[in-house]
Amino acid sequence: MQTITIQTSQNIELEYELAGVGDRLVAYLVDFLLYAGYFFAVFLVEEAAGNFIGFWTYFIVSLPILFYQLACEVLMNGQSLGKKVKNIKVISLDGNQPNIGQYLIRWMFRIVDDMFSWGIVAIVTISLSEKAQRVGDMLAGTTVVRTNRRTKMEDTIFMETMEQYTPHYPQVINLSDSDISLVKEVINRYIKNAHNNAPLLYKAYDKIRAVLNISSDQDPLEFLQTIVKDYNHLTSKEV
Numbered sequence: 723m724q725t726i727t728i729q730t731s732q733n734i735e736l737e738y739e740l741a742g743v744g745d746r747l748v749a750y751l752v753d754f755l756l757y758a759g760y761f762f763a764v765f766l767v768e769e770a771a772g773n774f775i776g777f778w779t780y781f782i783v784s785l786p787i788l789f790y791q792l793a794c795e796v797l798m799n800g801q802s803l804g805k806k807v808k809n810i811k812v813i814s815l816d817g818n819q820p821n822i823g824q825y826l827i828r829w830m831f832r833i834v835d836d837m838f839s840w841g842i843v844a845i846v847t848i849s850l851s852e853k854a855q856r857v858g859d860m861l862a863g864t865t866v867v868r869t870n871r872r873t874k875m876e877d878t879i880f881m882e883t884m885e886q887y888t889p890h891y892p893q894v895i896n897l898s899d900s901d902i903s904l905v906k907e908v909i910n911r912y913i914k915n916a917h918n919n920a921p922l923l924y925k926a927y928d929k930i931r932a933v934l935n936i937s938s939d940q941d942p943l944e945f946l947q948t949i950v951k952d953y954n955h956l957t958s959k960e961v
Contacts, residue, residue, distance in 0.1 A: 726853055726865065728817045738867035740854040741810040743845055746866060750841075752804035757787050792829040796822060809869045815853070816863065824862040831858030889952040893934040902953045905930065905946050912943065 724740045741749075764783050794802040800812035800820060812828065814820040835844035835856045844856040853865045894902075908926045927942035930949055938945055 724854060726867065741866040741868055742854060743848050745808050745810050746848065749804035749808040749810060752807050753802050756803060760787060792825060795825045810866050811869050812864050813867055814864055820864050824864050827862035828858040828864060831861060887955050889955055890948050891934065891936055891952050893936060894949055894953045895956050897953060902950055906950055909946055
């Protein structure tokens, strides 16, 4: 399965599985069934009205379909109903939530990717591009991924802090991402193993205090968690 690594604004690398042609085609077919059901309902109304529906009425009732993908992606966090069923979504290549401008570019270039080429351009570009992008994605700086992210947040160095958070140990800025990653792994193992990895926890506790010349009476687990929080907060301010 083709994957992509996204680096967030906090220098966290998250790995996603890219949505391939098959995933996106199934999502499109689900959405197409919704289009068909909608127009069938319009047809029934027209029949009941005695075929008195004119051009402008048809134009107005077509607007929800015309703007369906754009509205869904903006309001549903990068998903249409079809994408939601297939567990895929649109993401920005910079690690942030796509903005309205990016969604708009993707929507506008559906004319090239889907409508005028019967989807051939989209299929070819998604298949051949390194990041599984259609033309609209390339221009918008987006791609479509599976929502079951391969990298879980607990496997990264990230530990969320409040905006007004005050670091306890500013010395942590001298550590590296790999150092913090090891500390986070020790914490995770200790917690997952029901606190049965105490020797490893204490070893990391002693090592970090010695390296940073810190004198602390905090509990070892609390101390290491504070170290990770301080590092996240201080490095995020540097970005």
